[in-house]
Amino acid sequence: MKIALAIVSLFPSGGLQRDCMGIARRLMGRGHEVTILASRRQGELPTDLTIELLPVSAWSNHGRDRAFAAAVARRKAEFDRLAGFGKLTDLDVLYCADGCDKARPTRWSDRFTARRRIKLSLEAASFAPGRPTRCLLLSQNQLDDFARAWGTEPERLALMPPTIDRTRRHPEFRADGTRERIRRELGIAADAVVWLAVAAHPSTKGLDRAIAALPAFPDARLVVAGVAEGAKQGRLIRRLGGDAKVSERIGLLGMRRDIPELMAGADLLVHPARVDTTGTAILEAVVNGLPVIATAVCGYSVHVAAAQAGVVMPEPFGPGNLIEALRQASAPARRAQWSHNGADYGASHDLYSGLDRAADIIAGATAGTPEP
Secondary structure, three states: OEEEEEOOEEOOOOHHHHHHHHHHHHHHHOOOEEEEEEOEEOOOOOOOOOEEEOOOOOOOHHHHHHHHHHHHHHHHHHOOEEEEOOOOOOOOEEEEOOOOOOOOOOOHHHHOOOHHHHHHHHHHHHHOOOOOOEEEEOOHHHHHHHHHHHOOOHHHEEEOOOOOOHHHOOHHHHOOOHHHHHHHHHOOOOOOEEEEEEOOOHHHHOHHHHHHHHHHOOOEEEEEEOOOOOOHHHHHHHHHHHHOOOHHHEEEEEOOOOHHHHHHHOOEEEEOOOOOOOOHHHHHHHHOOOOEEEEOOOOOHHHHHHHOOEEEEOOOOOHHHHHHHHHHOOOHHHHHHHHHHHHHHHHHOOOOOHHHHHHHHHHOHHHOOOOO
């Protein structure tokens, strides 16, 4: 078949973008002709994929989403199947990594812009009752939110297994010299406790919460992958670090491709997010033997609890809960047990087949069953 995968922005470091490209390769491996449609691309992308840019112009992100949705819909007749990685219109399949906009409370500013109206319109195009779109969700909380908000027919909703890339699981890096090499490269002392954060959006991922906790742990350093020095988000982190008088203990690494290696060099993943549909970094940390401190709003935090690989903080968030979790994680023996538990969990559970399952459904979408 000729299959189109549509995604607004395509770049190498995003989790949704990696899923899109991974599913494209799986479909190509089954003999399908796959084209990725995008409105913009950034960074160095693989050369084995067919990527087509659709000219889209808008003043806002929600305006771009609406314009891109219209551009993709105009191309639908050229393909046997259309799957969207983001809320678009006229989709056969939606691979949805976002939360439910209809389930979120209305803000006062929504009265003055078209943002919420456009977002709900795009969401309704896939989730409203009577629509034909198969909707693939990545966490149980996310699926439940959409089902309650829209009354979507249950048979159109599918919960995907986790989508961790097996090639990013390397618990052995903690014992084969990789850990020591990374720490030397980062200039981190052997006795320092390294908190790793993987986050391009500091507020969403709760980096301000981690920075506020840092003064209570003078032996800890916070290393952030995903935010560069000099960038807008980097300046924000530096300001927060300066206010807390811990800026010299915060390292900003920018975008990194060697996340498993960084996880080996760290002692703890700190992920006190405000919103996170899944939290791929959480599960990658677990399977790589890096203990995790995360909030219960993160979809993949259930695996931290199941693996006994760290602490999941209840909602509503309280700074005292984070301090207490970090104090528990200050004990080396406890971290070692969490690390061992996580690595075992990654070896014994199916955390890797989500992209294969999504490819099954995309290829068999019209029949409502996986590809034979």
